[in-house]
Structure formats: C-alpha cells, structure tokens
Amino acid sequence: MADEQALAAVVAAFASGTGPVAVDAERASGYRYGQRAYLIQLRRAGSGSALIDPIACPDLSGLGAAIEDAEWVVHAATQDLPCLAEVGMRPRQLFDTELAGRIAGFPRVGLGPMTENVLGLSLAKEHSAVDWSTRPLPEPWLRYAALDVEVLVELRDALEQELDAQGKLGWALEEFASIAAAPRPAPRTDPWRRTSQLHKVRRRRQLAVVRELWLARDRMAQERDVSPGRVLSDAAIVNAALAMPLNVAALQAVQGFGPRVHRRQLEQWLAAVQRAREIPENQLPPAAAPHDGPPPPRAWAEKDPVAAARLSGARAAVSELAERLHLPAENLITPDLVRRVSWQPPIELSPEGVAAALRRLGARQWQVDLVSPAVATAFAAAITAKD
Numbered sequence: 001m002a003d004e005q006a007l008a009a010v011v012a013a014f015a016s017g018t019g020p021v022a023v024d025a026e027r028a029s030g031y032r033y034g035q036r037a038y039l040i041q042l043r044r045a046g047s048g049s050a051l052i053d054p055i056a057c058p059d060l061s062g063l064g065a066a067i068e069d070a071e072w073v074v075h076a077a078t079q080d081l082p083c084l085a086e087v088g089m090r091p092r093q094l095f096d097t098e099l100a101g102r103i104a105g106f107p108r109v110g111l112g113p114m115t116e117n118v119l120g121l122s123l124a125k126e127h128s129a130v131d132w133s134t135r136p137l138p139e140p141w142l143r144y145a146a147l148d149v150e151v152l153v154e155l156r157d158a159l160e161q162e163l164d165a166q167g168k169l170g171w172a173l174e175e176f177a178s179i180a181a182a183p184r185p186a187p188r189t190d191p192w193r194r195t196s197q198l199h200k201v202r203r204r205r206q207l208a209v210v211r212e213l214w215l216a217r218d219r220m221a222q223e224r225d226v227s228p229g230r231v232l233s234d235a236a237i238v239n240a241a242l243a244m245p246l247n248v249a250a251l252q253a254v255q256g257f258g259p260r261v262h263r264r265q266l267e268q269w270l271a272a273v274q275r276a277r278e279i280p281e282n283q284l285p286p287a288a289a290p291h292d293g294p295p296p297p298r299a300w301a302e303k304d305p306v307a308a309a310r311l312s313g314a315r316a317a318v319s320e321l322a323e324r325l326h327l328p329a330e331n332l333i334t335p336d337l338v339r340r341v342s343w344q345p346p347i348e349l350s351p352e353g354v355a356a357a358l359r360r361l362g363a364r365q366w367q368v369d370l371v372s373p374a375v376a377t378a379f380a381a382a383i384t385a386k387d
Contacts, residue, residue, distance in 0.1 A: 007057050010042075010050045015066035017047030020095065022073045022152035025080040026145055028133040030229065033221045037083040038132040043149040044070070051142055054087045055135075061088030068092055073156045075111045075148075077179050085184065094180040097152060100159040103172045105326035115151055118158045123147055168327075171366040175331075178364055193289050196234040201241050204284040208276035209241040211285055216272040232256070232269070240273060293336065294343035304343075306382060311342040313378030321374050333371045337361050341375065349383070351376040 014021065026039040040060070043049040044067070054060060072091035074080055076098040084090070101109035101118075108114070112123045127144040134141075163169040188194075192214035201207055214237060221228040236256025245251040248266050251273070252258065257266060294300075300308035318338060322329035329335075340361055346353035355372035363371070 003056065007052070007060075007063070010052065011063050011066045013047045014042060014044055014050070014063065017044035017070075019045045020071040020073045020153050020156060021047075021067045022149035022156075023080070023084070023089075023091075024075065024145070024148045024152070025083050026132040027083060028131055030129070030227050031131040032133050032227060033225050035083050036086060037080075039137065039145055040084070040087070040089075041145050041149045042067075043152070045153075049146055049149060051146060055133075059088055064089035071095055073097065073152045075114075075152065077176075081179070082184070091180050094176040095156050095160070096176055096179065097155050097159055099175055099179075099331070100156075100163060100172050102331050103168050103175070103327050104159060104162050104166060111148065115155060118155055118162070119151060121151060123151070166326075168325075171364075174364045174366050190285070190289055195237055197238045200238055202287075204287055205276065205279075206241040206244065207285045207287070208279050209244065209273050210237055212272040212276040213237045213240060213269060216268060220268075240269065244277075245270065245273060294339050297339065300343075307343050309382035310345060310379050311339060313382050314338050314342050314375045317374040317378040318371060321370065325370070333358075333363060333367050337363055338375075342379075345379055349376055349379045354379070 022043040024041040025037040027035050028038050029035065037054045040052040040054055052060065069092065071093040073095045077094055077096040097114060098109045101114050106114065106117060112125050115121050115123050124144060124147065127141050130141060160169065163172050192211045195210055195214055198210065201210055217228050217232045221231045233256055239254045239256055240251065243254045245254060248270055251266055251270050257269065295303060297311060300311060315338060318333055319329050322332040325332065337358060341354065341357050346357040351373040354376045355368045358368045358372060
C-alpha cells in the first residue's frame with residue numbers, strides 16, 4: 001500500500017477489526033542514515049494483513065488512532081517503537097513477544113527460533129538483512145515481510161499461557177506497560193564515544209581526532225542518506241586518531257584510507273584531523289565520558305572497598321536468583337540499577353530500605369519484590385565481612 005486512497009481503506013479495515021494487532025517494521029540499518037521505517041506490516045482478526053510504505057505515506061497518525069485502543073503485539077518492541085513513533089504510531093497497550101520469551105526463560109528469543117520452539121513453525125529468514133529502502137520492493141521480500149506478522153498473535157497467545165503457567169505473567173505485563181509508557185529517549189551525549197575500539201585511544205588530543213572524524217562522517221552520511229559505516233569505518237577513524245597523520249600521503253598509509261579513497265575525500269578527512277590538532281588544550285574532550293552514576297566498577301576496590309564488596313555480593317545474589325527463576329539476570333534487574341544501589345545504598349539496609357531505593361531508581365514493582373531481600377542480605381554480608 002503506497003497511496004492515500006489505499007491507506008484510507010487500511011485505516012477503515014483495521015478500525016473495524018477485533019483483538020490484538022500484530023505490528024512489525026523493517027528498517028534499512030547498514031544501508032541508510034538513521035533508523036526510519038521503510039516498510040510497516042500489520043495483521044488483525046477481521047482486518048487481514050497490510051503492508052504499508054511509510055516513505056510514500058509518511059503520516060500514519062490516522063492509522064495509529066484507529067488501533068490505539070488495541071493491544072499491539074510486537075517482537076523486540078524497543079527496536080521498532082521509535083521508528084513507528086516517527087510516523088505517528090504509538091501503542092497504549094503492548095505485548096512484546098521477544099521480552100516474553102526472555103522472561104519465560106527461552107534460550108533463543110529471535111522471532112524465527114521462538115516461532116519454531118513455541119509453535120512448531122519455521123519462518124524463512126533469508127531476507128532479514130536486505131536493503132528495505134529499495135524501491136520497488138521485490139515480491140519475495142514482501143511475502144517474507146508479511147509472514148512476520150502472520151504468526152505474531154498466535155505466538156503471543158502461546159507465550160501468555162506459558163508465562164501464566166510459570167507464574168510470571170504479571171511480571172511481563174508490568175514490563176510491557178513500562179515500555180509502552182516510556183517517553184522518547186533523550187539525545188545521546190557524545191554519541192561519538194560509541195565508536196568501536198575507542199578503548200585503544202588514550203590521549204585527549206587523539207580523542208578529539210575521533211570526535212572530529214566522527215562528526216564529519218555523520219554530516220556526510222546524513223547528506224548522502226547512507227549508513228555512516230559506508231562512508232568511513234569505525235576502525236579507520238580509530239587508526240587515524242592513533243596515527244595523527246600530517247598530510248594526505250600519511251593519511252593514505254593509514255589502514256582504512258587506502259588507494260580507493262578519492263583525493264578530495266582524503267583532504268576532507270585530513271581537515272578533520274587538523275581541526276582536532278588546533279583545539280585549545282582546555283577544550284579537548286575529557287578522557288572519560290561525563291556521567292551521573294557511580295565510577296567504573298574496576299575502580300571501586302580502591303575508592304570504596306565496602307561498596308565493592310556490596311556490588312560483588314549483590315551481583316552474585318541477583319545471578320543466583322535469576323538462575324533459580326529461569327530468566328536472564330539483566331531482565332530480573334538491570335546491571336546499572338545494581339551498581340547504583342550498591343554505590344549509594346539506603347541508610348536502612350533492610351529489604352524495605354533496598355526496595356524503596358530501587359523504586360526511586362526506576363525498578364518495576366515485580367523486580368523490587370523479588371530482588372530486594374536478596375540484595376539486602378548481600379549488603380549485610382558485606383558489612384559483616386568488613387567487621
């Protein structure tokens with residue numbers, strides 16, 4: 001569906017359907033700049049299936065309104081919801097089949113393995129990494145995309161039964177509600193620090209080179225609407241920062257800037273390196289990213305040995321509890337929350353005190369109820385060991 005008249009028909013069909021709506025989105029990660037949706041797939045009982053081109057129909061707020069009271073069934077919702085929100089589609093209710101699989105304890109939670117393990121059906125995945133910005137989309141790709149929503153509601157129903165049988169359905173529903181209600185994430189501070197292999201770069205001047213090259217690459221990628229990695233690799237950026245080349249010939253000798261790179265591009269990259277060289281010392285990026293949390297755990301033993309003991313005990317307690325409950329430790333409670341409550345524990349190291357601290361940090365109630373007694377016990381053991 002790629003025109004307003006067809007969109008109106010889809011909106012009417014899905015408004016009159018019943019039950020949950022299976023929703024999926026295909027992006028062009030690795031090919032295009034950003035994470036926009038290039039195909040949106042939906043299926044609902046009484047409505048059938050629809051494949052929508054959000055490039056041709058960029059405003060889907062009418063469709064979003066038509067299904068806003070329905071439960072959306074999405075696999076790996078945190079990946080798809082941002083690009084759906086960009087076109088005006090936001091769920092009020094959600095069932096995330098990937099997260100449900102994690103909480104239920106399935107070892108492999110991709111849509112293909114989940115469908116096979118839970119429903120006994122095999123999904124073809126041969127087009128999972130194609131360039132979805134291609135127009136027109138080939139017919140086999142469209143058939144592949146339609147199959148992704150064909151089984152989602154059936155998978156949802158089976159997982160709901162499994163979670164209920166394990167006594168975990170309430171936990172999952174709290175997680176889904178939290179995802180649906182979450183605000184859009186704030187822009188990342190210093191996104192250039194996510195450059196892979198950045199740990200090799202130690203000096204602040206070299207970090208400035210990474211930053212300038214990353215920003216130049218990002219501008220070019222946005223102008224050309226291509227993935228930044230197709231403009232210049234992270235490895236090349238880090239190599240240039242370590243080499244600090246002084247001229248085009250020296251830059252061309254750096255791995256990632258070989259003879260295939262056009263002279264004009266080499267000059268642009270060299271200009272970015274030169275900008276980094278000219279930054280005043282007091283304006284160089286700090287060696288570590290600014291953050292409002294505790295220091296890196298490797299520094300705890302020296303800074304605060306008792307806090308290090310609390311963290312070690314809390315991690316072990318969470319890991320043991322997660323294994324007993326058959327779910328990943330990071331879904332039981334995020335490692336960041338464990339670090340924060342271990343570094344700045346409540347005054348009262350009781351289960352109630354730990355529970356209040358975890359709630360303030362944003363833990364869901366089911367997590368608080370399960371984790372607080374174990375963490376409080378670990379904190380008490382750390383004090384005993386100190387004495």
